[in-house]
Amino acid sequence: MNPRVLFLLCTAGGSILAEEPARIQVFMAMPAVVRRGSPVTLTWSATGTDRVKLEPLGVQLPSKGTLNHALIGRTTFWLSAVNAWGGQTLPVVVDVLPDEPPSPPPAIAPPTPPPVQPPVQPPAKSAASSPVPAPVPKVAKPSAMPAPPAEAGAIWIQFAALSAPASIARLQGDLRRAAGIETVLSDVADPQVPGLTLKRVRLGPFATPRAAKARLQELKPRLAGLALKPYVDRGEDPAPKAHPRRRRSGNPP
Structure with missing residues (x-):
């Protein structure tokens, strides 16, 4: 007679004998990408066993459930389900986005100095005492704005x-x-x-x-x-x- 131990499984229709290894039906992480310090939700479901092991946390858990865990870096979770006839181990990878650098303070433009007008010279007196018009101040023409540099290639x-x-x-x-x-x-x-x-x-x-x-x-x-x-x-x-x-x-x- 075969000396292997047989587990008796009870079903609605009666009792049957089975020698099936444990199997993982569901193992996933939501979301798959998180910010540093944000939690990720792990969901799992296994058959053929009443306990599973979750690494790298090193904890024993029920065969079905969920768990929230905060991450600080890219992590690979491993779920193992084992019974007397064998088992299964599956991984789930969760990526962690790098921290966003702080925004620089807005630049404050220095105040624009007022334009300097040339002094007005008094009119010179002539023999006919004719008034001499004051010189018109020269207004500097605005220089043409330089064209933006073209893209250095496509x-x-x-x-x-x-x-x-x-x-x-x-x-x-x-x-x-x-x-x-x-x-x-x-x-x-x-x-x-x-x-x-x-x-x-x-x-x-x-x-x-x-x-x-x-x-x-x-x-x-x-x-x-x-x-x-x-x-x-x-x-x-x-x-x-x-x-x-x-x-x-x-x-x-």
Whole structure:
């Protein structure tokens, strides 16, 4: 006879024997991106066990429930459900946005001094005692305003075009941590979904395509761990080139 211990499960129709490992049905975090110090809500549900373990908090919890926890940095939560026949462990990653720098105080322009008028010379007396008109003060002509400098190029390095704000913030954070770069966003119409506006995540502008390609080659070793296919793009193009959108993975980072 098999010596393995069998758990008796009671159901509405009677009793059955089962040897099923514990399984996690639901494990998610809302929201997926928070500000530093803001709470995130974890929700989970598991079957085949009455207790689960949540790391890195190191706490034992009921098999179903929710938990609020404040974050100060990017965190990966791990939920484990185990019974006598095995179990399952799943991760959930929550990103934390950097603190916004304080706004600088508004600049106060110095007062404009009043214009200096030249002194009026008294008229010189002539033999005929004819009055001499006072000289008209010269008014300086306003100088022409200089034209604003033209943009130093319309060449960009484009990393992705996304629509979800959480995905955009996560991508900018990954680029900042991996390569130390600050990207800019610009709107573009989705060529495949009419009426949908995407946000292009780009670096630039560069004066020439050659300069942009050189910068891209310099960044590629730092971006090797990210699922990206960056390319050099002209900023005036109405739509981005086709490329795979970043999807959230269930594997730990």
